[in-house]
Amino acid sequence: MALAPLSGTPRSTLTRKKDRAATDRTALYEILDEALVCHLGLVLDGAPVVLPTGYGRDGDLLYVHGSTGSGNMRAAATGLDVCVTVTLVDAVVYTRSINNHSLNYRSAVVHARAKPVTERAEKLHALRVLTDHLAPGSWEHARDVNEKELAAVAVLGLELTEASVKMRTGDAIDDPEDLETGTAWAGLLPVHTKFGVPVAASYVPSDRPVPDHILSRRAL
């Protein structure tokens, strides 16, 4: 499948460290699909608000959801411009100079207008996409969403048309003078995010095995 390149609007075009920009959709998808939470930014009363929230991706559509009782969700659902940012941290980069210390990371920044998802079938589909992202396998395994629950959740759809990807990968980099005369250690301290051992809820019988769709995430 041919992928459209990421958009080149001014705010989604990196102005510096362009070597850290990725311009293909595959990189965008990979970052969005790997992280668990995004940071949703919106403007309320002229000031920025940034909130962590779950999300899910279906092709070039990103869904976020929240309670209909949330003021931020209600505000966003009026069609506000939002910015969704997802960041994965891969390593602390130690260098011989303080100044070159850095992080290896992969980040995606999406600019979009929030579109409320209210039609029943699309809303259910969005909840499935959100569930498949947070807890793959749960949509088939757990009890379905009922009408009351469906009414209490607000879902927003964001089109992935204006987005940028930025990352730093690879080795530590020092200035030539530090390579010649420096003695400090330099290198990467990897940062790993992994799933641990599942812990059953108090109300789950102790002989109930952990389902494979949960256990298998540990190998990721």
Next chain:
Amino acid sequence: MALAPLSGTPRSTLTRKKDRAATDRTALYEILDEALVCHLGLVLDGAPVVLPTGYGRDGDLLYVHGSTGSGNMRAAATGLDVCVTVTLVDAVVYTRSINNHSLNYRSAVVHARAKPVTERAEKLHALRVLTDHLAPGSWEHARDVNEKELAAVAVLGLELTEASVKMRTGDAIDDPEDLETGTAWAGLLPVHTKFGVPVAASYVPSDRPVPDHILSRRAL
């Protein structure tokens, strides 16, 4: 030391799930001190922009930094309102109903006006705070910041006066009907973020040991 409670301005007071709010500064400090990156939100041309960035905390002052060549940093340095959000993900919460699925997390949301840090001694202090956060021990171990490097970095100071903490901790929670009739597995899948094995840069002699200040982070 007596800690001032977190502020209760409307935007930093949770309107729902108040049981997830923490109102003491200790919780705020712990979250800020544990995470590696924050998400910095600002308003540019009326639209929200959310960027991942490093930071450091010194008492009730948060520092963020970036290149003086960054348009976002230059904009923020004009005294813009910013929102800095830090999120730690602790577990995926599986429940018997789709609807009660959640994440265990700890998040801090800080609202502040960005104040540029330009005075030399304070700027150097801020860089030390930022370094101590990203790479504790490096300030003593690595080559000092020189004047050229100092001039090329922009530092912002944000006062931790208006902030909120929100978290979900503990066991899965299901509705009474699902406790009675449900059979799906429920519980926590922990998410662990840990440091891996350090990898020396290509230009570091192979017999150079990894310093203790880096190795010791692995035990955290």
